[in-house]
Amino acid sequence: MTANPVIDVLGRRLRLAVIGGAPGSFIGGVHRMAARMDDRYDLVCGVCSSNQEKAVRVGTEMGFAPDRNYATVDELFDTESRRTDGVDVVAIMTPNDSHFPYAMAALAKGFHVICDKPMTNTLDDAKALHAAVLASGKVFCLTHNYTGYPLVRQARAMIAAGMLGELRMVQVEYVQGGRAVRREMAPGSPRAWKYDRAKSGPSLVMGDIGTHAHNLLRFVTGLEVKAVCAQVGSVVPGQQVDDYAGAMLRLSNGAPAMFLATQAAAGIENKLRLRVSGSAGSLEWQQEIPQRLEYFPLDAPAQVFTGNGPGTLPLSARSCRIVKGHPEGFPGSFANLYADVAEAVAAAISGTPADPLALHFPTSLDGLRGIEFMYATIASSKAGGTWQELA
């Protein structure tokens, strides 16, 4: 048994195609990083732009084989669906309005699908896509990534295990400040589509983050929203799209909930917070410190659960890549050293100068200093705690 369950089962990695997410796109880079992180996918092809020339150029840069460097999504779907070594999974990270047609086409060609949220821009499309998924028998994953945090999964597992008792109320809020100032978007600029309702959907704030908050509530509690009473609109004068959605909810067990999603809270970065209360206690999680989960049991001191720390339940444990006490970003700190070293090595091989900002990784000089310090420290202690000079 290896550490790679896909290789265990298939004897190979999955073959992945990406639709959208050209370099420069934030979320495209995140998808590809996520696909690489656990080594279960080979990114074999993709169409990162609706501009065919750009699509092929980026494909070359990404190292796709020439015979798999497609200019259009149709071409990719057609060709790959006929290859014996064709892609298994298609990941869609395009503007909102194309999620539906690409996902439908991918399913029709027999691919498994990973798709950015919101799933579609219209309710009819959502119903049609869900039906198509069920009919296809394919795996379909919507990237509500906050459900991927180990402590969010811990919260779900703790509630499922009854640690909160009967659920009584929920508060969820997703507060950002990115649209606190009205911006004129030049037509054709990379994010201009966000301000075009035809592309971004009927309510930008709901599509961007409201669906995240809604899904987080559902994921953790296991409850559905049965009724809603809402204020939706824009609070920034002249804002072209919705930037505020507040609501009261009634959940499927009758419990009330408060819901807020806004992108107009000036100065706030990304406060996604959830509190769930039940007959036996409450839980709180906040996205900005995701490696902690606060548990408030009835009549006992509050407890803090951490990634892989004491009390971690299996659903959370399998989502932790690192040992307790280290935040989820720990591999990224290593990766920054690897990335900088790569630039330095590439410069050395090519004889070109490296970016000076890449040259801040620890070197053998730092290693020597560390060993000198260790020996001086030990010597000082052995001499009864006396001062020891270093060279």
Add this chain to the structure above:
Amino acid sequence: MTANPVIDVLGRRLRLAVIGGAPGSFIGGVHRMAARMDDRYDLVCGVCSSNQEKAVRVGTEMGFAPDRNYATVDELFDTESRRTDGVDVVAIMTPNDSHFPYAMAALAKGFHVICDKPMTNTLDDAKALHAAVLASGKVFCLTHNYTGYPLVRQARAMIAAGMLGELRMVQVEYVQGGRAVRREMAPGSPRAWKYDRAKSGPSLVMGDIGTHAHNLLRFVTGLEVKAVCAQVGSVVPGQQVDDYAGAMLRLSNGAPAMFLATQAAAGIENKLRLRVSGSAGSLEWQQEIPQRLEYFPLDAPAQVFTGNGPGTLPLSARSCRIVKGHPEGFPGSFANLYADVAEAVAAAISGTPADPLALHFPTSLDGLRGIEFMYATIASSKAGGTWQELA
């Protein structure tokens, strides 16, 4: 220009070999994840075990080409150094006592080297390795990964930019609880080498975490330690190795510092903390919430710097993978979805059942629920904020 500076320069990724870090090793997995994260390396070969049979078996599982699946490190170094498409970089993640011979051998064969800390177990070895690195002209990186955190780099850049003025004092502490209880290690168990001073070096706590704290102090301040007065030993009765190292330091500019490294603080997970004070203010960083840096300017309210947030300096900005407000673990939350999907897809392809714990990712049903909720919310608001039932 792509998003991949290595491909920009070399037209290919770097070829990486790993020494040590068999599956099951925590740090081996982190190294490989770090190498994949930014897509600048291809892992082409490696020797993960000193057991030749195991090394080859693991190599197969990792997907190494048969002609590059080596049984010994010597064989890998010899063969790869003669291939025209041989490895560029060797990453060493073995027990402490073998860092030195492997690093020396790798340099001798012309490889660039990434090496786990502590660099060596003896001071003579450290001097020899540092001299060899200088003589080789090769890139050598010691994985003091805490220097890779964006806000640690921000701290370094802020101090270099004079935002603290003249440095006056430093406090650094690295407090863990992993050795608060004395453990008997079965000989041959995976971590038994830690308790054997011949393998783990003269002071386990200093090698494991003391060198991290020392290097963090140096990295952020740009100062060296010039003198030390220390208490080193074990506070847990019967502990076979050092678990405590407290010290007072004198830094190269004359400033005093307090230093503590311990692995015997029961119940504490991983508190690595740094405070630097200068004539113009102070900075505090703590590893457990690495995406925040607290800045205490003289006579002004305290400020909180965040990853990619306002005030981010270039050295920090280039180390941030994500937009402000998201912790460094954000890609990992995506990766957990990708990993679970991979298991589900592999199960679907192979016709085997998937681990039920892998089936908690959001699906088209969740997408449909989100769109239903968005529409109901909008409808409620449009109707003047009235209650709207969901199906």
Add this chain to the structure above:
Amino acid sequence: MTANPVIDVLGRRLRLAVIGGAPGSFIGGVHRMAARMDDRYDLVCGVCSSNQEKAVRVGTEMGFAPDRNYATVDELFDTESRRTDGVDVVAIMTPNDSHFPYAMAALAKGFHVICDKPMTNTLDDAKALHAAVLASGKVFCLTHNYTGYPLVRQARAMIAAGMLGELRMVQVEYVQGGRAVRREMAPGSPRAWKYDRAKSGPSLVMGDIGTHAHNLLRFVTGLEVKAVCAQVGSVVPGQQVDDYAGAMLRLSNGAPAMFLATQAAAGIENKLRLRVSGSAGSLEWQQEIPQRLEYFPLDAPAQVFTGNGPGTLPLSARSCRIVKGHPEGFPGSFANLYADVAEAVAAAISGTPADPLALHFPTSLDGLRGIEFMYATIASSKAGGTWQELA
């Protein structure tokens, strides 16, 4: 000019009478402590119970002069209103339903009034009392004490000074867990009135804490609530009174707000939180750490304001009793020593044994140990940082 503006103006302290708040009542003790803290009042009389015998007994214990130890509120009002040295201020801390008659009577007799919230149980009473206050020209203070925190006043002053720009949205929540479990109250038990709507008013959660949250929003923003859409009731099965009130609000400048007050969040102690966002930034305050105010300016790092710290505005400064860096509870830490010493001294004078729990204050032995430590520390340093034994 003294430190006591009342003595400056009147040459004496104000004479205070208390209605309600017998020993054992939490809030009664707080009122009297508050009255003493700044030395501007002499508590000269009071009626702490509707039981006449108890009222007189408690009055004796409180040290009221025999001729001012009243058995009924009427008697107190009548007599004191005719004395030339009669009370100036009447403080009312009785169950909710008697706030109105006592306040009206006090005003009618010419007293200034301090009154616990909620002001009345009915809207008609509230209008009548407000009219009576206006007609009387007397000072009337409702003890929405959260407006007394220095950093809440700082928030008000910052907003008034335009530091948030135009206000865009508000979120306020007051979440407690005290009624998460349904309790049977024995009739006549001290808090039984809370569960009797005739005494506690039409909505316990709104009277207890909802009015606090509402007033905090108004105090800090300077805005009024113009419309509300609410869910009010109980989420704990069988609860006799309201324990939950969620609402969406429209404020007087058109901004939306989210409002929540609940006492049924199991395990939560007392989370009163406010966030205000404007065009130029946002503010957050939480009652559990009241000495901090977080300010999120648009496009600049977040700032933390503290009591009497840099940037403190005059309205906040005058409300701070202590120097920066000390929480508002600092005087209480001193008072605990004074209180314990008082028990020890009383025991010494009377020859009775003191409660052993009172004997944990620092003594001359601790003082000696401190001076020994100071001298040993200095001696060690003077000897170049060598170990110095203490006796």
Add this chain to the structure above:
Amino acid sequence: MTANPVIDVLGRRLRLAVIGGAPGSFIGGVHRMAARMDDRYDLVCGVCSSNQEKAVRVGTEMGFAPDRNYATVDELFDTESRRTDGVDVVAIMTPNDSHFPYAMAALAKGFHVICDKPMTNTLDDAKALHAAVLASGKVFCLTHNYTGYPLVRQARAMIAAGMLGELRMVQVEYVQGGRAVRREMAPGSPRAWKYDRAKSGPSLVMGDIGTHAHNLLRFVTGLEVKAVCAQVGSVVPGQQVDDYAGAMLRLSNGAPAMFLATQAAAGIENKLRLRVSGSAGSLEWQQEIPQRLEYFPLDAPAQVFTGNGPGTLPLSARSCRIVKGHPEGFPGSFANLYADVAEAVAAAISGTPADPLALHFPTSLDGLRGIEFMYATIASSKAGGTWQELA
């Protein structure tokens, strides 16, 4: 049984005299507030200044009876020691160098003594005073007030109860920034004595805060310091007094400790922090959020103890004035309303204008708004959650 154990035992409050602490002195005001807070003392006389004229003037302002308004400490001690209703307790809050003579004189006259720290400026004086206290049989309290915080007492009680097991190590640090900039003090300015070693003692930082940190360690752990190795001096160029004291300690059970006291950490307000680790877990407390105590049990999730919250032990419970969830500063928030009302009432009585900053307390208008809001909220909910306009 009343709520006042002193009146229970003696039938009266204790009579208190204060030495030093004229208005304008920070700590003088805190002492008097502390004495009033729990109503166990009557402040009957005092000498707040060594300037006789000023002493009498301040005594008048403080409302001392003319026959007890003393010009000198000697006069106060002589006269009060002969009165049958003379003072019981003398509280000393003068510059450091006079603590010793005043305390000795007070004991000699038969008074109980409360004395500011550091107890004396010399070790001989400390020994002499301690001997005098023992010989006198009087109560002597040194105001190491941090031992008065409920959660510090909780920490002591938890350790005494064995919740940490055998103590293994301690870290204590007291970090301030008040002397980060060298100041020239005008001779005779109120704090000039601090910069005169003859008055402030051999090490200002040790006397000011180092003794606090040392005593906190001893109070919580019950251990003594048996050896010290220290760096003491100033890190701010030209500083006239010590501003830095770092040390390693060996405690009476053999455990090591790290100790730091500094007033030169620019921008830092008042970080007093303590961590104690034992075989069964660790505890952390920080002065800036004193109402929380973090407990890290071995192999279980971290717990947070709060004032009067679940798990509060008797020594802590008796030191809590307020119900759980409210910080220790809660009475102060009430007191700010009382203080402002007092100014408004004094203005009303005297016909003078009140300071506009005093007129921010909630009034009957706020009360009316609250009741309007409560009724509108209830009405909205009763109508099924519909919008309800307010007047």
